[in-house]
Amino acid sequence: MSVLEDEFGDILQKARDGKAWSANDLAEAVATPVADIRRMEQYELIPDDAAILKIAEALDLHGPALQAIAHQTWMPQASQPDPEFEMTCLNVFMGTYPVKCYLIQCRETGATAIVDTGANPEALIKKAGELNRVPSKILLTHAHPDHAGGLDALDQAYNCPAWIGTGEPQPRGSRDLKFVQDGDRIELGHLNIEVLSTPGHTAGGVSYKINKTIFSGDCIFAGSMGRANSSWQDLFQSIVGKLFSYSDDTRLHPGHGPATTVGEEKQHNPFFFGKA
Numbered sequence: 001m002s003v004l005e006d007e008f009g010d011i012l013q014k015a016r017d018g019k020a021w022s023a024n025d026l027a028e029a030v031a032t033p034v035a036d037i038r039r040m041e042q043y044e045l046i047p048d049d050a051a052i053l054k055i056a057e058a059l060d061l062h063g064p065a066l067q068a069i070a071h072q073t074w075m076p077q078a079s080q081p082d083p084e085f086e087m088t089c090l091n092v093f094m095g096t097y098p099v100k101c102y103l104i105q106c107r108e109t110g111a112t113a114i115v116d117t118g119a120n121p122e123a124l125i126k127k128a129g130e131l132n133r134v135p136s137k138i139l140l141t142h143a144h145p146d147h148a149g150g151l152d153a154l155d156q157a158y159n160c161p162a163w164i165g166t167g168e169p170q171p172r173g174s175r176d177l178k179f180v181q182d183g184d185r186i187e188l189g190h191l192n193i194e195v196l197s198t199p200g201h202t203a204g205g206v207s208y209k210i211n212k213t214i215f216s217g218d219c220i221f222a223g224s225m226g227r228a229n230s231s232w233q234d235l236f237q238s239i240v241g242k243l244f245s246y247s248d249d250t251r252l253h254p255g256h257g258p259a260t261t262v263g264e265e266k267q268h269n270p271f272f273f274g275k276a
């Protein structure tokens, strides 16, 4: 079983970030020593259930959903893949940090695209070769090195365009970099890929939607959300207002951690239960 990207301690930090609270602020709000809050955020302490509920209430999180993550009793259900395209998820590492990137292929035409580089062009090139595929497009959710690093090697191997959201820094390595914005469409064989603007983790972050499958980068994680490097409110709104506007059976493929669905996250994500 794959593990969630974020643990109890990560969720506390991100929820504090949303309220612009220091660890001291949280400690005061729940009448707990700040040293204990720090130990929770460093994965050294899981408090008892009553304390988890108190912390959840203070941080506007859903208590039972937070308990389930603290006790590792929830994982999103796997969903059936879309029959119109084949998807290969590569679990790779940037240093010791796990990251996901994808090869997607139109079943009818064989047209293939890469979604994010995983900072591992060698792994993508090797896998594409094993599968007898020649990618013709590179779709980047954002410019962070674990998602866009190694673009030059992919550019050399496939000499194909790369796409990234307007407002992202320009990653190095593509000789044909194109900028996209919300509502733009990219064709891949018979597949129609829709660009969704999902800022907040980064200012120009985008997700790519094919039918009922969304490649969402570092916007949402199963049971959590990305780090709000650009704007917490924008990130929250990208998830609730954009990703959650799609039906519950819409698949979400994040850049880290397991795949999930809109329905799973509405029911089990402590940040979003009851807010969408």
Ligand SMILES: [Fe+2]
Binding pocket: 142, 144, 147, 201, 218
């Ligand atoms: Fe990122």
